[in-house]
Amino acid sequence: MIRIENLCKSVDTSEGLLTILKSVSLDIDTGEAVAIIGASGSGKSTLLGLMAGLDTATTGDVVLDGQSLNAMDEEQRAILRGKLVGFVFQSFQLLPSLTALENVMLPIELKGDAQANEKAKRLLARVGLDERGHHYPNQLSGGEQQRVAIARAFATEARILFADEPTGNLDTATGAKIVELLFDLNREFSTTLVLVTHDERLAQKCDRIVRLVAGEVVSDEKTSARNEKDEEVASD
Amino acid sequence: MTEVVTAESGGNKTFSTLFGLALRLLWRDWRGGEIRLLFIALVMAVTSVTGIALFTDRLEKALLLESANMLAADRVLGSGRQPPEEILAEAESLGLRTAQTLSFTSMAFSESGNMLVSAKAVSEAYPLRGEVIIADQPFIRGFPIQSGPPAGEVWLESRALPALGIDIGDSVFVGEAELTVSKIIIAEPDRQQGGMMDSAGPRLMLNMLDVAQTNVVQLGSRVSYRYLFAGEELETLDSFSEWIGEEYDGEFRMRDVRDESEEISDALNKAESFLLLGSLFAVLLAGVAIALTAKRYSERHYDYVAILKTFGCTSNEIGVIYLAIQSVLVSISIVVGCILGWLVHHVILRLLQAVITVDLPAAGFEPFVIGSLTAVICLLSFALPPLLALRATPPLRVLRKDLGQQKFGANVPYGFGILGTIFLVYWYSQDLVLTTVLVTAVAAIALFLSGLSYLLLRSSGSVGMKAGSAWKLAMTAARRRRKQNVLQVMVFSVTIMSLLVLTLLRTDLIDDWQGQLPENTPNHFMMNITESQIDGIESFFAENGVDSNAFYPLISARVISVNGEMPDPETELNSDEERSSITEGAQPEEGESSRYDQARSELDAATGNSEAAEEEEPGEGQIRGRLGRRQVTWANDLPPDNLITDGSWWGEAVDAGYVSIEDDYAGWLDIEIGDRVEFEINQQTIFAEVSSFRSVRWDNMQPNFFIIFSPGTINHLGATFLSTALMERDQKILLNDLVRLFPTMVVIEIDALIEQVQNIIAQVTSAIELISVLVLVCGALVLLACVNATLDERFHENAILRTLGAGKRLILSSLLIEFASIGALAGIIATIGAEASLYYLQEEVFEQEFNMHYWVWIAGPLIGMVLIAGLGMNSTRQVVSTSPLSVLRRVI
Structure with a gap:
């Protein structure tokens, strides 16, 4: 589903050229949940941005669903994002002048779907916020805002979901509930999930953990959860 | 598997999807208060511009109409001798309506009395604009009529009837013609336009066909001919005026109300300048408000755009969405602004109901177009650049908040704004010089301020x-x-x-x-008063409760030399001042340059009686003609509204032999303080030393003088006196007694x-x-x-x-x-x-x-x-x- 080939990213700074990612290569299968884990500044979010087509690499390529992002301009990448990709952000990124319901409706409306209202209501109900649809983001708690963001991410019927530190702004208990919801929905919609986090326990819920240190992949291992899953499949 | 995205693939959203989304975003932004200020700024721009444009458009039309009423025509050609009949023929061939009037002063006789009247003969079509107000009895409210008296009849002003001892239906003699008094004339549109001939006594209006029978108008008589013209097309009137100028080589000139009344034209011009300036400021300020609110709006929308881009919106689609939002916003602003502008102009008109005396012509479409275009131009120049800059917001902003701001170049929107402003200023003023001056001034101020x-x-x-x-x-x-x-x-x-x-x-x-x-401005001038009559006039006014004012001696003088040399000014003296001055105008016997005596000077020119034709060297004669004669006076005290600009006014114990000169006039003649000036007054030579220059308020419709002598300098040369009085409408009957008691006196109303x-x-x-x-x-x-x-x-x-x-x-x-x-x-x-x-x-x-x-x-x-x-x-x-x-x- 996602293939990353020798991806490098450098930026100019006042102190010279800074290399954030050094020749990263990865393959992520359809339906797989992959955690990218690393310390602050290791290049996780940069990698996520490049994989989602939000930014362009200095060298190397990202191939999403068989299509090379390198060969596309921003307009074409935007179209591809609209068809393939959904996002969940650490800072939620809800639009403050829209209600919770309207935030979820927005990507559905963008597709020109006349059923935006009904679909968004169903998704809000699915994340347990059917009573809060008319509330504005600043009237919701952090956990509630992230639920709205998750509902919005699945509203696009995306096949790949990118999550950038989805529990980073939440307390442990709320974070745990959000993670549960995220994985439930991921299974329900058979989405490929790429999750950036520095939370080891959260990463263990995925199929694979890719560790980044100073912009380089130092390990790429299946998790115990994946092993259990594989064993279940084998025993079946 | 998704379909392959290629270089040819456009955005996958239809225009109606994007437009629908734009509408929903607009509504949500409105509800959230994000766009309200921008909307209000746009509405204010449209409202103020449409309101002001509507008001000025209708006011301008109304004032032109009202002004036309003051002339009884759209244009007037006046002369002291009869202009060629072919002028009338040409006007009629162009589809203009024409009429003629002839003004002269004459004695009217009845069996029991006589009095000096301001006679005016009018042709059938008179008046072309406005109405004559007449009544069946003297001293009552009249009714309007759009014609003059029929042949054989005259209309008289109320106060003439008791003076002549007659009633309606009686006869009066004007010259050799016996005519029947059929109506009382209360008002006529062009009452003041004949100058002295229309101000020397009560009005007597007769039919043009009866003039020959009176036998009072002969070669050399002081008369004022006026040809009146009216037409629906301004262009026709203008080209006809040009034709007269070319055909008669400046001998005859067409005049409109601005030429006729300096005071009104001055007030109108200043008001127009102020309205123009006001609307320029309004547009400028509304434009700045739009620029500021649009910039803030776009800054707050960076996140919006970044999110939309992560959802798959392309830059072009973002452009379409925001263009649609702005188009809808500006359309609503135009509709609301035009309605509010219309209401504002109505409120203005309602407030002015009491003073606008004519029916206002309907407003045209132009003000609405101007208001709407202002909104579009304001939006294009002030708001669109920052909004379009949103297109360039990188989607990565969802991960990195610092991206996306100032991408477009912070100063580019201001550049567009400045260009838009310059265009708007030029568009409104249609004046390249004013635009350049205003733009340079504002730019200089802005630079200075920012520094x-x-x-x-x-x-x-x-x-x-x-x-x-x-x-x-x-x-x-x-x-x-x-x-x-x-x-x-x-x-x-x-x-x-x-x-x-x-x-x-x-x-x-x-x-x-x-x-x-001011409220109590004297509205009657008494002239040709002898020194012995002054006490009698003062006591007459005192007995009848009329405030009388100072008596100014009046005598005609000519500057002959300055320090022994004849002055040789290269240009004509600015005639605006002379035309504004009642005193300079009120010269029954002497003047040659004033509006009131234009008729006289033209007659003089025709009969070989002009100053220029005196037996002198041709060059000298021309200069003398240009120097002209002035009505001068002497006074102990500085007249009101005069200010000493150089030198000093003489005190109480003043010696003879000094003169004070109006400062522009002194500059024109190149006179300095201390110069010795030679005057010719009543064929005598007088020398005086210049002791002061004065500024004079020419537009106050009061006695004003270019030259004032110190007492004792010219007292012996024989002067008549001039005074002013404030008489209310109900006191005007006193004029009959006044002119009966002092028959040589001339009253100008x-x-x-x-x-x-x-x-x-x-x-x-x-x-x-x-x-x-x-x-x-x-x-x-x-x-x-x-x-x-x-x-x-x-x-x-x-x-x-x-x-x-x-x-x-x-x-x-x-x-x-x-x-x-x-x-x-x-x-x-x-x-x-x-x-x-x-x-x-x-x-x-x-x-x-x-x-x-x-x-x-x-x-x-x-x-x-x-x-x-x-x-x-x-x-x-x-x-x-x-x-x-x-x-x-x-x-x-």
Whole structure:
């Protein structure tokens, strides 16, 4: 589903050229949940941005669903994002002048779907916020805002979901509930999930953990959860 | 598998999807308050421009109509001899309507009395514009009619009947013709237009066909012929006027109301300039408000766009969405603005109902087009650039908040704004010079202001927020936001400056007009009074409760030489002043250059009786002709409305042999203080030394003189006297007794003219007041938009300060000090700018004397301080009333 080939990213700074990612290569299968884990500044979010087509690499390529992002301009990448990709952000990124319901409706409306209202209501109900649809983001708690963001991410019927530190702004208990919801929905919609986090326990819920240190992949291992899953499949 | 995205693949959304989304976003933004200020700024731009354009359009049409009524025609050709009949034929061939009048003074006789009357013969078609008011009995309210008397009949003014001892139906003799008095004439549209011939006694109107029978008009008689023309097409009238100019080589000239009444034309021109200036300020301020609100709107939409892009919106689709939002917004603004503009102009007209005496012509479409185009141009130049810059917002902003701002180049929108403003100013004024002057002036002021405010706010390089005291906190905050603050101070300064300029200009204009013709302005001139009659006239007025005024001796003089040499001015003296002066105009026997005596001079030229034809050297004769004769006087005291500009006025114990000269006239003749000037007065030579120059208020419709001698210099040369009196309408009957008691005296009635001028001044004054209010509203809007422009940052910063433990009082005091300082600084700069602009405007555009407004130097900074502090505190008071967390949550 996602293939990353020798991806490098450098930026100019006042102190010279800074290399954030050094020749990263990865393959992520359809339906797989992959955690990218690393310390602050290791290049996780940069990698996520490049994989989602939000930014362009200095060298190397990202191939999403068989299509090379390198060969596309921003307009074409935007179209591809609209068809393939959904996002969940650490800072939620809800639009403050829209209600919770309207935030979820927005990507559905963008597709020109006349059923935006009904679909968004169903998704809000699915994340347990059917009573809060008319509330504005600043009237919701952090956990509630992230639920709205998750509902919005699945509203696009995306096949790949990118999550950038989805529990980073939440307390442990709320974070745990959000993670549960995220994985439930991921299974329900058979989405490929790429999750950036520095939370080891959260990463263990995925199929694979890719560790980044100073912009380089130092390990790429299946998790115990994946092993259990594989064993279940084998025993079946 | 998704379909393959290729280079040819466009966005996958249809226009209707994007347009529908744009509408929903617009509605949600409106509900959330995001776009309201931008909408209000747009509506204000359309409202003020449409309102002002509608009002000026209709007022202009109305005033032209009213003015036409004053002439009884659209154009008039006046002459002391009969103009060729082919002029009338040419006018008729062009589809113009024509009429003729003939004015002359004559004695009217009845069986029991006689009196001097101002006779006017009119042709069948008279009047072409306006109405004659007549009555069946004297001294009653009349009814309108659109014709003059039929042949064989005359109409007389009420007070002539008792003077002649007759009633309606009786006969009067005018020359050799016996005519029947059939009606009383109460008013006629062009009462004052015949000059002396129309002011020397009560009106007697007769039919043109009866003139020959009277036998009073013969070669050499002092008469005033007038050909009247009216037409529906302005172009036809203009080309006809040009034809006359070319065909008769300047011998005959067409006149309209602006030529006929200097006072009215002056008031109208100034009012038009003010309205133009007011609407320019309104557009400029609304434009700035649009620029500021649009910039803030677009800044707040960076996140919006980044999110839309992560959802798959392409830059082009973002462009379509925001273009659609702006198009819908501007369309609604145009509709609302046009409706409000129409209402505003109606309110103005309703307020002016009492003074607008004519039926207003319907408004055209043009004002609505102007208002709508203003909104579109404002949006294109001020709002669209920052909004289109949104297209360039990188989607990565969803991960990195610092991306996306200022991408387009912070100054590009201002560049567009400036271009748009220049275009609008030119479009309104249609005047390249005014546009260049205004744009250069504003640019110079803006540069000066930004330089000055940058210097004043320059940091000494201190570090940190100095959060210990409110004062230090405010000052460091002001310095940290130096760039925004310089811009804010500039916008505040220009706004306050515009408001100060308009307010001061309005006050000065109105004061000037009210000073020109105060309530108790004398409205009757008595001339040709002998010295022995003065006591009798004074006691007549005293007995009848009429306030009499000073008696000025009047004598005709000519400048012969200055220090022994004949002056040789190269140009003609500016005739506006002469035409404005009643005294200079009121020369029954002498003058050759005034409006009142144009008829006489033309007659003289025709009969070989002109000054230029005197038996002198041709060159000398021409110069003498140009120097002309002046009505001069002598006086102990400086006349009212005169100011000494050089030298000194003579005191009580004055010697003979001095003269005071009007300063422009002295400059024209190249006379200096102390020069010895030779005059010819009644064939005698008089020498006098110039002791002072004076400025004279020519437009006050009072006796004014170019030359005043010290008492004893020319007293022996035999003068007649002139005086003025204020007589109300019900006192006019006294004129009969007055002229009977003092038969040699000539009374000039200018009450109708003064009333007309006062009416028009009242009318334009009210208009100016209302335009000022409109501009004030625009100014307030700009100030509000400008305060709001930095609101987010202030909210964020103060929320952090509160989180860190700063008290409400500290934050509020610091905000108050910061806003008050910025306001005071803007006030000081605005005051400097306002005085500089006023100097130019008053001296060059409004032809007023510029005086410093000292109180503004205190009021300006104070207004700035209170206004900005008030608006700023009002907008940011939520900083301390909402929880820091919710502020931070909203901003993050």
